[in-house]
Amino acid sequence: MLTRVVAVASLVALVTATGGVSAQNYSRPTAAPRTTDASALAAQARERLVHERFMRGVAAEERGDWSAAEAEFRSVVSLDPPEPKGSSARYDLALAESHLGRDDAAVALLQDALHRDPRFAAAAANLVVIELRRGNLSAARAAADRYLAFAPDAVLARYARGLAALKAGDLATARDDFRALIGADPSYAAAHYDLALVELRAGRDDAARAELERALELLPSYARARFALGTVLMRDGRKADARLAFDRCAHDAADPALRALAIDLRDRL
Amino acid sequence: MRGIVRLAMAGALALGACAGAAVGAELLLNDPASLVTSSPPALLGPITETGRTGWNCAPERAATAKTAAAAGLPHD
Numbered sequence: 001m002l003t004r005v006v007a008v009a010s011l012v013a014l015v016t017a018t019g020g021v022s023a024q025n026y027s028r029p030t031a032a033p034r035t036t037d038a039s040a041l042a043a044q045a046r047e048r049l050v051h052e053r054f055m056r057g058v059a060a061e062e063r064g065d066w067s068a069a070e071a072e073f074r075s076v077v078s079l080d081p082p083e084p085k086g087s088s089a090r091y092d093l094a095l096a097e098s099h100l101g102r103d104d105a106a107v108a109l110l111q112d113a114l115h116r117d118p119r120f121a122a123a124a125a126n127l128v129v130i131e132l133r134r135g136n137l138s139a140a141r142a143a144a145d146r147y148l149a150f151a152p153d154a155v156l157a158r159y160a161r162g163l164a165a166l167k168a169g170d171l172a173t174a175r176d177d178f179r180a181l182i183g184a185d186p187s188y189a190a191a192h193y194d195l196a197l198v199e200l201r202a203g204r205d206d207a208a209r210a211e212l213e214r215a216l217e218l219l220p221s222y223a224r225a226r227f228a229l230g231t232v233l234m235r236d237g238r239k240a241d242a243r244l245a246f247d248r249c250a251h252d253a254a255d256p257a258l259r260a261l262a263i264d265l266r267d268r269l
Numbered sequence: 270m271r272g273i274v275r276l277a278m279a280g281a282l283a284l285g286a287c288a289g290a291a292v293g294a295e296l297l298l299n300d301p302a303s304l305v306t307s308s309p310p311a312l313l314g315p316i317t318e319t320g321r322t323g324w325n326c327a328p329e330r331a332a333t334a335k336t337a338a339a340a341g342l343p344h345d
Contacts, residue, residue, distance in 0.1 A: 231301070
């Protein structure tokens with residue numbers, strides 16, 4: 001009798017213990033609808049569809065299947081979910097469009113996302129990147145100005161506007177932006193390189209050389225900076241130093257065009 | 270015959286590339302504006318359905334980061 005009682009108690013204890021473990025391993029079931037109202041049920045179905053399409057779209061983007069992602073996010077956008085999902089869907093669709101080579105569509109979607117959420121920093125960043133990449137400098141500058149206005153401490157905003165300003169010849173703005181970037185992150189070599197380009201275009205070779213030397217202290221294999229330093233040294237008449245710079249550039253450059261230029265200049269000295 | 274033509278074409282292309290490099294080198298020495306800037310930033314990645322609810326959103330964090338590494342800025 002006692003043996004039976006012990007066996008039953010052990011069985012109950014085992015079931016309780018395994019039941020607890022199971023509860024931790026399985027997700028909760030979806031809550032049953034608590035309404036029979038047709039419009040509420042339709043809204044729930046739409047929400048579920050948005051959820052599924054989002055998951056499949058992000059998974060497609062993560063594996064680089066941009067066509068599949070484009071179809072999923074276009075579907076989400078057509079369902080017009082509330083914020084922040086509406087602007088996020090437009091951002092993701094823009095990402096797919098850009099990778100499919102349709103930058104005009106991507107720009108329109110990012111502008112729409114920013115219209116819905118004016119402080120959507122990732123959308124502002126990607127808008128500047130696309131405009132920079134396709135060489136639309138006035139649009140890149142306008143987008144970067146708007147980005148910086150609500151994210152003044154963002155180094156990505158500062159870097160992007162500095163590049164747009166430098167490429168467009170606005171040396172004063174570019175200088176301010178790259179100096180601010182260096183102030184925020186003094187160890188970022190590319191900011192010193194870009195500031196050197198600003199100074200070179202302003203005819204201030206000494207200031208440019210100091211920035212290039214700083215960039216190379218931070219990143220000795222920085223081939224573009226080494227090449228630019230070589231040109232400054234050559235103009236300054238320091239041919240032996242320039243030759244060493246071009247030689248090191250030819251060694252470090254991953255870009256074959258830069259390597260060819262460095263070899264050509266080295267061999268002339 | 271085809272081999273000779275191919276060889277001649279390869280030679281012409283090589284000469285063209287050398288001439289291009291020489292012209293480019295002159296330009297770079299005399300005109301600092303021809304030096305290219307550092308690379309543009311890369312596009313930030315996808316955002317999930319709930320990504321922007323709270324702080325666990327990598328693209329938003331990169332877009333507002335205060336250091337080059339956290340923002341994913343290019344190295345060169």
